[in-house]
Amino acid sequence: MIERLILSRFRGIRKGIIKDMGKINLLVGPNNSGKTAILEAIYWLSVCGRQCGIYSRKIPELMDEDGLSYSRNAFVPMEMDLLGMSPCPRIWKRHGKSESWKEAPGSVSDDGALAYNIPHLKKDEFSKDGELLKNGDPLKIFRLVPSPTEDIRDVEKFDENTLSSTGVFVLDNFKGADDILKCYLPYLYPVEFSSSGQYRCCAFTWYPDFIHRGKSLGAWGIEGETADADCVLFFDFHATDDHFTKDFWWAMRDVPDWRNQLTRAFGKVIDDIGEFRASIEPHPTLRDMMQGAVEIEGKGTIPIDDYGDGARHAFKVLAGLTVLADRCKDGRNGIFLWEDPELFMHSKSLCRLIKEVVEIVKDKPIQVFISTQSLEVIAFFVRILKERQELQDKIRAFRMKLVDDELITANFKYSNLDAWLEHGLDLRFWDQMDVIMHYQVGESDLEDVE
C-alpha cells in the first residue's frame, strides 16, 4: 500500500507531500487544488511496469557491476493499462493534447533504445580549453535501454510508437541516484522520505505541459508498496463515455464467473431494470470496441449506453473493478483511482455504488484513491463505515489546497470525518465562513411576528 507521496514540479504542484495514506483515500478540495494531478501521478507511476535500463553519462553510478552501460532499475509504462488504454496518451488526451507525442525530444536507436536530449534542461558548461566548468542537469541526456535479457530482447525493443507514447519513467532503486533525486526533488529528497526501509520509487516526466512552469523535470516518489502495473484501474469521467476495448474484454473473460459477479453487483446499484444478465458484446459499428449490455428476458439485449449516464457509469466502474479484484490475488496488489464518482449519479445509486465498491475492495489488496467535490460521497463513506468498525481505520480524507503552488493537506481519519459531518462542518472548504450551503439540519427560529 502506498503510504506516502512526494511531489515536485508535477503539473500545478511545485511541491507537496501526502503522508499516512490509507486503504481508501478521499481527495477533497476546491478546484485547482491538485486532486486530479495526484490521481494522475499515482496512475503514471503505478503503470510503469515495463522493465528497462537507464543510462546517462552523467550518472556512471547507474552502470551495473559488469560495466554495462545501463542499469536495470528503470520502468516505463506498460503498453496498455487495465482498461486497454495506452497510459501516457490517455492522460495527454484528458488534457486536450495529441495522443501521439510526435515532437518527443528523443529518437529510437538501432538497438531499440530511446535516446533523449531534453532541450529545456541545462547543458554542461566547458571552458575554451574543454575543461568542465559547471555540471548540467543529470538527466539532460539519457537513454532508456530495452530489457537486456537475451531471449526477450527483441520483444522488449522500443520503437517509434514507444517514443511517441512515453513521457515518464520510474526508478525503483535509489542506489547511486542521489544526484538525480536531489536535483529533481529539491528540498524533498532525502528529507521527506522516511527511513523506514519501505519500498520506494520515483517517477520522472519530461512532458513539458506536465512540468510545473515547464522548468526542470516533473518528479514524484512514493513509499510503501505500489500496485502491479497491470492491476491499476483509473476510472475517470471519460471512461463512462468510452466503450470497452477488446483488450479489456479479453481480461474480463479471464475472470471466472465474471458475468454473474457483474450482474449481481450492478443489480445492487441499479434496481429498476428487473431480471437481467450483464453481458459484453462486440460494438455493432465500431470495430475493435466492445459494449456493455444487459440481457432482459422478453426484451432482448439492451446496450448499456442506451441507459442513463448513472447506469452506464455504475456498469463500467463495476466491470473494471471486477477485473481488478480478480487480478489482485496471490500477492498481487491493485490500485483503483476513481475521479469524481458523483458525476452522473443520483444520490441513491451513488450510495449503493459506493457501498458495492467497498464490498468488492474490502478484503482485497486494493488501495483506493477517490477525488470528489461532493460532501455526499464523504458522508456515504462515513455512513457505510459506521456499521463496519473493522474498516474505520482504513479510510483517510485529505483536505487539499495549493498555496503558492505548494500542496497543503490536512489528513482526516474516520473519527475526524464523523465529527465534522455530525457538526455540519464542510471539509471541502478551507474557510468555513465561505460555505454557501449549510448542511446542518437545524430547527429554524419560529417566525417571530409581533
Add this chain to the structure above:
Amino acid sequence: MNEDTFIFVEGKTEMRLLKQMGCPENIIVDCKGAPNIPRDIKRILEPSLNNNHSIKISIMRDRDNKETHDSIIQSFGSFFDELLGVSMPHPLFLPHREFKNLYTMNGSSANFRVALHIAAPPPIKSIKKFTSDTIDGYIFALAMTEKVLQSFAKEAGIKPKVLRAKVLEEVPELAKQNGIELDQAKDFLGVYMAMSKFFTVKRNEKMDVFSGIVARRGKKYETDSFRDVFRSVQTALQFIDIEVNI
C-alpha cells in the same frame, strides 16, 4: 494562510444567540454538553494540527455548580497540553484585562489562538444568585428587560408587570412553599415560557427557540442592554477575528 476558525459551544442556546449576533452558523460546533467540548475540539482540529495551519477557536463555557474559573482553566490547560504535545508549545490562559470571565491563549508563533469565555450573566434584582453561571442567565436577564418583557406579555394578553411578578416572585414562591427550589436560570426561563404562554402562542416547546426569540427581541428593542450584556462574548469572538454586529 490556512485558517480554521471554530466556536465550540455547550448547546443550542448558544447557537441561537450567536446566530442573532450575526456569527456565521457554520463555524459553531454544538458539543451537546460541556463534558463533550474537549472531545469535539480534538476530533475536529486534529487534521489541522502539525500542518502549519492557523487555528483560532473560541470556547463558550458555563460554570457549573461545583466549578470555579480556576478549575475550568486548569482543565482546558491540561487538555491543550495533551492535544498539542511538544510539537506545538502553547502559552497559558491569561485573564482578559477588561472581562474577568474571559481568558485568552495567544500562541502567535504556533498560530494557535483560543478564547475561553465563561458565562457570567448580569444579576437580576430580587433573585439571589443562581447556583450556576450559564448562557441561560444572559437570556433570562435579557428576557426581563422592559421592552422584551412587554412584547411577550402582549402576546400572552397580560400586563408586563403581571408577567414580571409571576416569573420573579409568585411562581418561585409557590414552588418554594412546596419544597421546590428554583435556583437555575433555566428554571426561571421555564416559568417565563409558561407564564407568557409561549408553548401555545408559538406552538413550540423548545427552550432554545424561545432563547433565540428573546435574543432577537433584545437586540431589536433593547439594543444598549443587549450590547452591554454580550460585550464579553463579542470580545471573545473578536479575539478569533470574528466581527459580530451587536
